[in-house]
Amino acid sequence: MPALSTDTAGTAVSKEPDRIFAQPLAQVPDFAFNEDVVRVFPDMIKRSVPGYPTIVENLGVLAAQFAQPDSVLYDLGASLGAVTQALRRHVRSDGCRVIAVDNSAAMVERCREYLNAQNSMFQELLPVEVIEGDILALEFQPASVVALNFTLQFIAPEQRTALLSRIRQSLLPGGALILSEKLRFNDAEEHALLTDLHVAFKRANGYSELEIAQKRSAIENVMKPDSLEEHRERLLAAGFSKVVPWFQCLNFASLIALP
Ligand SMILES: C[S@@+](CC[C@H](N)C(=O)[O-])C[C@H]1O[C@@H](n2cnc3c(N)ncnc32)[C@H](O)[C@@H]1O
Ligand SMILES: O=C(O)C(=O)C[C@]1(C(=O)O)C=C[C@@H](O)C=C1
Structure with missing residues (x-):
């Protein structure tokens, strides 16, 4: 390490x-x-x-507003768990736990090491489970917060609506999906x-x-950004009721999608 x-x-x-x-x-x-x-x-x-540190830190602040007691917070495409670390620092609702998922074995191994390091630096952090797996094959548990921080752009475009629909179905009332992407x-x-x-x-x-x-x-062959309009239409088609952009820096943005 x-x-x-x-x-x-x-x-x-x-x-x-x-x-x-x-x-x-x-x-x-x-x-x-x-x-x-x-x-x-x-x-x-x-x-x-552009804006990545601001997005990650504020994702924790936002998540704290949507987290419901005794629910799961998902970090999908967690990489090294930067969002997971922010969720664990900011969310204080009783009985919440974080599930971080990534399909890169190398990312998952290092992510677990970083989260162990976080455990030794802070007290009262939310419990966390790191899963090596494909988010397209994940069985979602009832969740109050789902973070897709620069992950959807790496999912094949034809699979994006189905994934967002499954996330929408797992979201509890009062919860939210937070979606950050590069835009075209x-x-x-x-x-x-x-x-x-x-x-x-x-x-x-x-x-x-x-x-x-x-x-x-x-x-260029592995990352396919959408426009803000495409994101909004797809999220509404997936069953979300409201899409609210909360951050944009140049061609990178983050949206809150409400169930
Ligand atoms: C740009 S990185 C995400 C950055 C991270 N969320 C952060 O805020 O630091 C995209 C991640 O998504 C993961 N990923 C891509 N497709 C995936 C899939 N189908 N299932 C799980 N993880 C996936 C990649 O392995 C990569 O770690
Ligand atoms: O557009 C770029 O040049 C990027 O590097 C963007 C981006 C991303 O948005 O995820 C692409 C791959 C790396 O994971 C880091 C950043």
């Missing part, structure tokens, strides 16, 4: 810098959440997703502007033109 430090919010994370796309690759392979990515993931996601925009000019600004954000965070270009080609 790498040396751990805590970020400003007290989350246990490794500090290894992301240099995965720094050298020219003869052929850029499709992006995968493998051991190499796991090692640098906290640095990668913070330098790639139907207006070509808006799309080009926000894409350029995202590239500027990456440059300002120390990524080279080569790193930016190779990462773009690595994710």
Whole structure:
């Protein structure tokens, strides 16, 4: 396990810098959440997703408003459990527990280590179970909070509505789905502007033109963003009654969907 430090919010994370796309690759392979990515993931996601630390920390604050006593809080596509750590720190309702799910064995192994580190740093944290598995095959228990933090964009587009419908059916009254995604925009000019600004954000965070270009080609076949309008329509089709965007920074946004 790498040396751990805590970020400003007290989350246990490794500090290894992301240099995965720094050298020219003869052929850029499709992006995968493998051991190499796991090692640098906290640095990668913070330098790639504008607003990520704000989203994660506030997801805990939001979740505390929707959590119902004696219910499950799901972190779907948990990666290293950053959202799980925020849920455990912020939610105080009696009898709540967190279930974190990811289908990358490398992520799950490291996630368990980070959560053990969190256990030793804080008291009165919610109990947590980390499951290695496919969220498309998960049997959902009655839940008050479901977080999909930059995960739905990696699910095949034709499977997204069915997954959201199953999440909707598992949600208790008063609960919520919190969905964060990279967005595309139907207006070509808006799309080009926000894409350029995202590239500027990456440059300002120390990524080279080569790193930016190779990462773009690595994710283009595996990560398919939707527009805000598509998200809203799909969530309503899946049975949610209300969709409320609560955060946007450049082409990344987070929505609250109410049952
Ligand atoms: C961008 S990361 C999520 C980041 C994380 N939620 C956070 O806030 O730090 C996407 C994660 O979804 C996981 N994933 C993708 N498809 C999945 C599936 N079908 N079932 C479970 N996990 C999945 C990947 O392994 C990866 O760890
Ligand atoms: O659009 C990008 O360049 C990104 O890197 C985005 C993104 C994401 O949104 O999940 C893609 C893969 C990594 O998991 C980290 C960030």
